[in-house]
Amino acid sequence: MLKHAENTTNCDYSEWENGAALIVKEWQHERSDFSHLDQRPHNWHKHYRGQLLCIDEGLIQVKTDEGTWILPPHRAGWIPPSAMHSVYFCGSLKGRSLLFTPESCNQFPTKPCVIEMSDVLKVLSNRASTWSKTEEISAQHSRVLAVISDEICTSPHESLYFPLPKDPRLQKVTQAILVDPNSKNSVEHWARIGAISSRTLRRLIRNELNMSFNEWRQQILLIHALEMMARGESIGDVAYALGYSTPSNFIAMFRRVYGESPTRYFSNRGI
Structure with a gap:
């Protein structure tokens, strides 16, 4: 699936019950490595160890029972x-997985989430990638692990989450919009797919997801925009695909939601 930076390419450390409390595995792939997978989700699965997926380049979409998470x-x-x-993966990828034994991540969030990758967390995770994966960590490494854990617990959570509704009617509408996120159809059109009135659709979204229809729709479009940009499409193409009259209008909306322009959002940060 991924091209590992280590020699033990076939070793799935995420299932190791023994070994170090923290195992770091680096990986990367080019878009051509599995372009046939870009639009196809991998099978549902789980791992023995907790995972922190750290993204340097590209974008990963993670789906859980509760919703979809975007990792830019x-x-x-x-x-x-x-x-x-x-x-599933969008575009070329480079990053690392931090794999924690269950007992070493009791203080971490109990549900999936997206956090900002601080400079401290990036530097220390790179350092931890050189540690032995089979031996217990040393006292010195334990102190580094404690700092890594603190960074994970205190890093700000980011709103890169699209919740999955529970109501079956709203689920039908959600799937239809996700299949055709660029559609300019009205709220009445989407309501008919769920066999409900537009008023009921708005009420369901407000009650279940605590947002308006327009806010919900915008969140779907932003997720789609992130995926398009991760695949290398220009901001202009993304803006027009999402129905914006000019790229500047799209950039203004993006900055309002995420606090920075799309270019800066995807730019590499020096350490």
């Missing part, structure tokens, strides 16, 4: 031990 560059996604999930 310089962010990290936390998946607790034994949490069912499915992933």
